Amino acid sequence: MLANSEQLVSLLDQIFARQPRDEWLKLFAQYDLPAAPINRLHELTDDPQIIENGYIVDFDHPKLGKIKIPGYPIHFSKTYAGTRSAAPEIGEHTESVLKEIGGYSEQQITQLRNEGVI
Structure with a gap:
């Protein structure tokens, strides 16, 4: 690590703040310097x-x-x-899950719905 890296970063921050990012990228491209935006x-x-x-x-x-x-x-x-x-939307597959996995009948599902369970 450079002995004065904190000072160097501070100086570069001040310099890069003078122009928009895209201007720096154009300048770097003119001199074929590798650079990419964040x-x-x-x-x-x-x-x-x-x-x-x-x-x-x-x-x-x-x-x-x-x-x-x-x-x-x-x-x-x-x-x-x-x-x-x-x-899926909330509750979109509730009925099919209760039927296929839970083994509930149409009547049981209707009862659950009427009771506010589902």
Whole structure:
């Protein structure tokens, strides 16, 4: 570690604060200096590399319409690993779970519903 690293970082902070990030990136590119932005969260959805790599993808949500969601970072040769459907609404599968897993009849489920249990 440099003996005066804290002072150096403080000096660089002051220098970099003089111009917007994108101006520095243009300047570094002119001199072929390796540099990349540190994106803020709201900038990620428009980042070309994020989009190209599929880290954020468009998803057609049944109630919200077209939204952006995290993509799955790993790709398999034969199995799709992305989001196939929206998360269920609260209680959306209650009846089918009670029937299929719980063995409840339609009449029992109606009674539970009428009693405010479900």
